[in-house]
Amino acid sequence: MSKMEQKAVSRPIIELSNVSKAFNGVSVLDNLNLVIPKGQKVALLGPSGSGKTTILRILMTLETIDAGQVRVGGQSMYEEQSGVPRLLPESQLRSVRARIGMVFQHFGLFPHLTVLSNIALPQILNGQARKAEAEARALDLLQTVGLADKAHLLPDQLSGGQKQRVAIARALALQPDILLFDEPTSALDPQRVSEVLDLLNVIGETTGATMLLVTHEMEFARQFADRVLFFDHGQIVEDGAPDLVFTNPQDHRTRAFLGLPA
Numbered sequence: 149m150s151k152m153e154q155k156a157v158s159r160p161i162i163e164l165s166n167v168s169k170a171f172n173g174v175s176v177l178d179n180l181n182l183v184i185p186k187g188q189k190v191a192l193l194g195p196s197g198s199g200k201t202t203i204l205r206i207l208m209t210l211e212t213i214d215a216g217q218v219r220v221g222g223q224s225m226y227e228e229q230s231g232v233p234r235l236l237p238e239s240q241l242r243s244v245r246a247r248i249g250m251v252f253q254h255f256g257l258f259p260h261l262t263v264l265s266n267i268a269l270p271q272i273l274n275g276q277a278r279k280a281e282a283e284a285r286a287l288d289l290l291q292t293v294g295l296a297d298k299a300h301l302l303p304d305q306l307s308g309g310q311k312q313r314v315a316i317a318r319a320l321a322l323q324p325d326i327l328l329f330d331e332p333t334s335a336l337d338p339q340r341v342s343e344v345l346d347l348l349n350v351i352g353e354t355t356g357a358t359m360l361l362v363t364h365e366m367e368f369a370r371q372f373a374d375r376v377l378f379f380d381h382g383q384i385v386e387d388g389a390p391d392l393v394f395t396n397p398q399d400h401r402t403r404a405f406l407g408l409p410a
């Protein structure tokens with residue numbers, strides 16, 4: 149591998165630098181630093197309320213930060229104004245937004261639109277495609293997630309697992325190179341969990357997308373991730389390869405969380 153190629157492989161796609169965030173005066177992220185190289189599959193674990201989902205929401209610009217900087221593909225999302233980070237204007241954020249897709253815990257589908265329209269509409273609103281092209285892509289994606297025969301149903305006519313597949317297809321429709329998943333298995337029956345894992349692995353292989361996934365399922369994280377982060381009170385207390393983190397975590401908080409002896 150040449151020097152250039154090595155550089156390309158390790159180039160960070162996401163960088164959080166000294167990020168702090170509080171809600172109503174309560175700190176949720178505390179001076180957090182996190183660098184994620186392109187193509188990495190990262191599982192975010194840790195107790196409820198430790199700030200994991202907030203990180204995904206910050207990347208989606210659904211929340212803003214109180215201090216620090218967030219970069220996606222090298223582009224800053226904030227500018228300093230009187231010492232406070234301000235989100236850049238919409239026109240400058242557009243290219244960042246276009247790179248990131250999120251699958252929400254409760255899927256967030258539009259209930260009054262068919263499955264096909266749920267997947268086509270964001271492409272049209274984004275200006276990425278006209279109706280016919282957007283619907284053709286939506287059908288292709290439904291094929292990928294195994295739901296081509298459900299295109300003309302409404303979300304409520306689908307099972308939880310099927311709704312989630314639609315939500316995944318919708319996120320993929322915008323062809324993002326970063327995919328965020330908030331608790332993708334929590335609303336599903338246990339027997340559906342391995343299907344989600346298979347689907348995410350296929351997506352990883354076919355798109356090469358960088359993936360961040362919040363989960364409570366340790367086994368799922370272990371099988372999905374290249375890298376596991378343990379959060380506790382808004383800080384990363386453990387960061388490493390799944391085999392290492394699950395068998396021999398170094399931090400006492402991770403050991404306690406995993407039920408290992410101190």
Ligand code: ADP
Nearest residue numbers: 171172176195196197198199200201202203362
């Ligand atoms: P996790 O994903 O690790 O369970 P979250 O990032 O969802 O944790 O939340 C961290 C903390 O921030 C929780 O105590 C939660 O109640 C609080 N929180 C998250 N979003 C908001 C919000 N929009 N307004 C007020 N509090 C919030």
